Amino acid sequence: MFRDIEISARQESARMRHHYLGVEHYFIGLLDLSDGLLGRLLDLHGVTPDYVRDTLRRYMGRGARKRQRFVGNPSTPRAALMLNLAYEIARDAKRDEPNERDILLAILEEGDSIPIRILRRLNIAIDELARQANADSSGSFPRPSILKLDFSPAFDSSSGLNEEHVFILRRMFNTYATLRIERQLTGGYSGALVLLVTPIQADGAEDASVVVKIADAASILDEERRYNQYVRNTLPPLTARLEDKTTAEIFDVAGLKYTFVPDHSGGATSMRVLAREMGAAQLGTWLKEQLFPYFGKNWWMQRRSYRFQVWEEYDWLLPPLLTLDYVSDEEAKAAKSLSLVVDKQIQRGRAEGIEYGALVGVHHFVVQRIYREKRMIQLSLGLNTSETIYRAYPILIRNVDIAAGGYFHTEMIERQYGRIWKTRRDSFFEALSQLAADFDPRGSDIPITNTIALPNPILTYDNLLDRQVDGTLSRIHGDLHLGNILRGAADIPFLIDFAHARSGHTAFDWVSLEISILAEIVVPEVAGDWASIRQIAPYLVLLYRGEPLPDDPIATALLPVIAVREIAAQCLGDPDDWTEYYIALALASLRALMWNTMSDPARRLMLLVSALAQWMLRAEGDSESTPMDSTARDLDTGFSKVP
Amino acid sequence: MLNAKLDLTIMSGVRDGTPLSLSNTVGHGIWENGVWVVRVGRNSDNDLPLNDDDFSSGYHAKLIQRLDGWWLQDCGSTNGTFIDNGIDDERMAKSAIAALEPGQLFRIGRTWMRIDPPQIDK
Numbered sequence: 001m002f003r004d005i006e007i008s009a010r011q012e013s014a015r016m017r018h019h020y021l022g023v024e025h026y027f028i029g030l031l032d033l034s035d036g037l038l039g040r041l042l043d044l045h046g047v048t049p050d051y052v053r054d055t056l057r058r059y060m061g062r063g064a065r066k067r068q069r070f071v072g073n074p075s076t077p078r079a080a081l082m083l084n085l086a087y088e089i090a091r092d093a094k095r096d097e098p099n100e101r102d103i104l105l106a107i108l109e110e111g112d113s114i115p116i117r118i119l120r121r122l123n124i125a126i127d128e129l130a131r132q133a134n135a136d137s138s139g140s141f142p143r144p145s146i147l148k149l150d151f152s153p154a155f156d157s158s159s160g161l162n163e164e165h166v167f168i169l170r171r172m173f174n175t176y177a178t179l180r181i182e183r184q185l186t187g188g189y190s191g192a193l194v195l196l197v198t199p200i201q202a203d204g205a206e207d208a209s210v211v212v213k214i215a216d217a218a219s220i221l222d223e224e225r226r227y228n229q230y231v232r233n234t235l236p237p238l239t240a241r242l243e244d245k246t247t248a249e250i251f252d253v254a255g256l257k258y259t260f261v262p263d264h265s266g267g268a269t270s271m272r273v274l275a276r277e278m279g280a281a282q283l284g285t286w287l288k289e290q291l292f293p294y295f296g297k298n299w300w301m302q303r304r305s306y307r308f309q310v311w312e313e314y315d316w317l318l319p320p321l322l323t324l325d326y327v328s329d330e331e332a333k334a335a336k337s338l339s340l341v342v343d344k345q346i347q348r349g350r351a352e353g354i355e356y357g358a359l360v361g362v363h364h365f366v367v368q369r370i371y372r373e374k375r376m377i378q379l380s381l382g383l384n385t386s387e388t389i390y391r392a393y394p395i396l397i398r399n400v401d402i403a404a405g406g407y408f409h410t411e412m413i414e415r416q417y418g419r420i421w422k423t424r425r426d427s428f429f430e431a432l433s434q435l436a437a438d439f440d441p442r443g444s445d446i447p448i449t450n451t452i453a454l455p456n457p458i459l460t461y462d463n464l465l466d467r468q469v470d471g472t473l474s475r476i477h478g479d480l481h482l483g484n485i486l487r488g489a490a491d492i493p494f495l496i497d498f499a500h501a502r503s504g505h506t507a508f509d510w511v512s513l514e515i516s517i518l519a520e521i522v523v524p525e526v527a528g529d530w531a532s533i534r535q536i537a538p539y540l541v542l543l544y545r546g547e548p549l550p551d552d553p554i555a556t557a558l559l560p561v562i563a564v565r566e567i568a569a570q571c572l573g574d575p576d577d578w579t580e581y582y583i584a585l586a587l588a589s590l591r592a593l594m595w596n597t598m599s600d601p602a603r604r605l606m607l608l609v610s611a612l613a614q615w616m617l618r619a620e621g622d623s624e625s626t627p628m629d630s631t632a633r634d635l636d637t638g639f640s641k642v643p
Numbered sequence: 644m645l646n647a648k649l650d651l652t653i654m655s656g657v658r659d660g661t662p663l664s665l666s667n668t669v670g671h672g673i674w675e676n677g678v679w680v681v682r683v684g685r686n687s688d689n690d691l692p693l694n695d696d697d698f699s700s701g702y703h704a705k706l707i708q709r710l711d712g713w714w715l716q717d718c719g720s721t722n723g724t725f726i727d728n729g730i731d732d733e734r735m736a737k738s739a740i741a742a743l744e745p746g747q748l749f750r751i752g753r754t755w756m757r758i759d760p761p762q763i764d765k
Contacts, residue, residue: 059732061753063697
């Protein structure tokens with residue numbers, strides 16, 4: 001047992017290029033034990049061993065590539081002290097050498113090491129942990145009480161409440177006897193599960209309903225941080241609030257709770273559902289007269305002038321710049337030459353032109369995400385100037401030995417190699433190929449109506465990324481769609497899901513909402529095949545140009561989009577210049593094309609929206625785009641009347 | 644000022660747990676405008692040399708003893724000087740100066756340290 005922990009500690013030290021043995025390495029040795037005591041105890045405190053290991057690695061950092069200046073693999077003075085303590089504890093228990101409990105107790109008793117500091121940061125009480133470690137000699141743990149789940153008739157049980165979700169709900173409401181699942185509010189595009197639930201006491205008394213969001217642990221923790229940073233102090237008095245204490249992180253999922261002021265039925269309904277009830281016209285009015293004034297003051301109307309290069313705000317939304325198959329340092333060295341080196345100075349054109357299988361080096365990128373199960377890591381630019389720049393230029397590496405690599409979030413990787421699997425454009429074409437195109441997806445033009453074609457947006461979007469935009473910056477929600485906007489008592493709007501809240505390009509929220517309305521309200525008006533989706537295009541052109549729409553179902557469904565445009569006009573840097581909006585729309589719609597969670601008909605429309613938004617940029621005759629070409633002129637006349 | 648003294652403990656790296664004691668009586672530190680200043684960095688002519696930390700700069704930071712307590716100043720270091728605020732590591736701006744709470748941890752390059760309370764001689 002002791003030997004295993006020590007070997008594991010030495011391996012960790014080597015992985016991290018530390019070349020000494022500290023308390024932190026022993027701690028990771030304890031974390032690495034399968035079904036180990038430490039892992040089980042952390043589980044009781046709502047954190048996973050993976051998360052703690054990652055946090056520790058981030059705290060310590062990886063050592064430099066060159067060999068350290070000291071010889072051998074010495075133990076630190078603190079590790080020596082800790083081991084002495086562990087041996088004492090073992091001797092007292094008449095054991096020859098310490099077991100995992102002895103080492104853990106010694107680390108807790110020493111009380112001043114890096115792991116202790118990390119545990120404190122995670123709000124884990126050290127004495128509580130020691131008490132539990134002592135109590136565990138029998139191997140029995142206090143388990144959370146079993147909460148009974150009730151399902152209201154409104155809840156669609158086929159909506160995929162799985163074992164992990166149930167486990168999280170039990171952890172979140174373990175002081176209650178019963179939890180009634182009222183309904184699912186939104187699946188969102190992120191794969192998160194959002195439920196309205198009512199906790200019920202043992203005596204049958206019902207507490208106020210709350211909104212619960214369950215998603216992967218990393219994004220839940222991130223959402224809590226964003227809420228505290230951007231949202232907490234900016235909310236109007238009556239609206240959804242994140243409860244102070246979030247949750248349990250078990251498996252790789254976690255949950256959090258939002259309290260809110262319910263409507264007369266005791267619940268809250270998302271606009272995705274309400275939109276059908278209230279009708280498109282009323283939805284538009286509500287967005288303008290309720291949502292925007294209610295949140296606007298502290299959010300979108302805080303706008304400040306903001307000049308940025310488009311990639312700085314939008315590149316991170318797009319599919320990976322490159323997807324690579326992992327190549328080891330040794331193999332890369334043996335290959336002698338690289339087809340491309342991606343460093344901080346990104347040359348997107350070169351990245352796009354590269355062939356399948358070519359060997360690429362990625363220098364000084366940071367670890368953005370670790371997909372343990374899928375054996376992938378996602379790297380990004382990692383410049384600390386802003387969050388979206390930090391995440392820009394995602395590069396996905398496949399077939400990575402995660403355990404051996406010792407990767408941790410935010411780690412800067414000096415050199416990483418891989419062979420090209422696909423480029424960003426390949427990813428777009430792949431998504432488009434799933435949509436049964438009745439045209440050549442890779443062709444230079446795509447049909448927008450039955451007679452008019454526009455340049456394929458997948459081939460033209462890239463230039464937008466290098467443009468400079470004068471827009472506005474404010475606090476934004478970052479994922480504003482109909483499912484995240486709820487209505488409570490007295491018509492009061494509230495927002496949920498702050499996983500992407502940040503200080504960012506103001507227009508992005510409205511572009512996102514416009515896309516959501518198109519997908520959820522406009523697209524259902526047509527059959528959904530390509531020919532029927534193209535019927536929507538002429539209406540969009542009229543709308544974009546501010547011309548009146550005819551009186552028919554498609555035009556009516558577009559009324560909330562017009563309302564969004566009226567709101568957006570108040571958020572632009574220059575109310576007469578929609579360049580920043582159309583650039584955002586062109587890129588955000590292409591991104592939506594990638595969403596497996598969006599319906600195929602809506603994704604078809606997204607391709608047309610991107611083409612039209614880019615056409616608007618040309619048609620508006622802004623100096624940086626090519627002047628209106630003959631196609632656009634045809635389109636111009638072709639659309640002067642709705643067919 | 645006659646007798647200036649600094650006790651601290653290394654809190655990370657290969658010397659984690661090592662207590663250090665510096666004193667002007669054995670030539671540590673310099674006097675600048677009447678306050679005692681302890682220089683920290685990778686070069687061996689610092690009062691507190693960090694020759695095992697490749698992430699510290701040659702002359703990385705200064706610890707300054709003022710009447711109201713210890714202050715930490717970054718000396719334009721490459722990899723930064725950080726202060727533990729209990730939740731996170733807060734990076735100091737280049738050449739910035741900040742007061743240290745008693746027992747507060749700070750990081751020079753990759754090396755965490757903590758100033759220990761003064762030992763009372765009986």
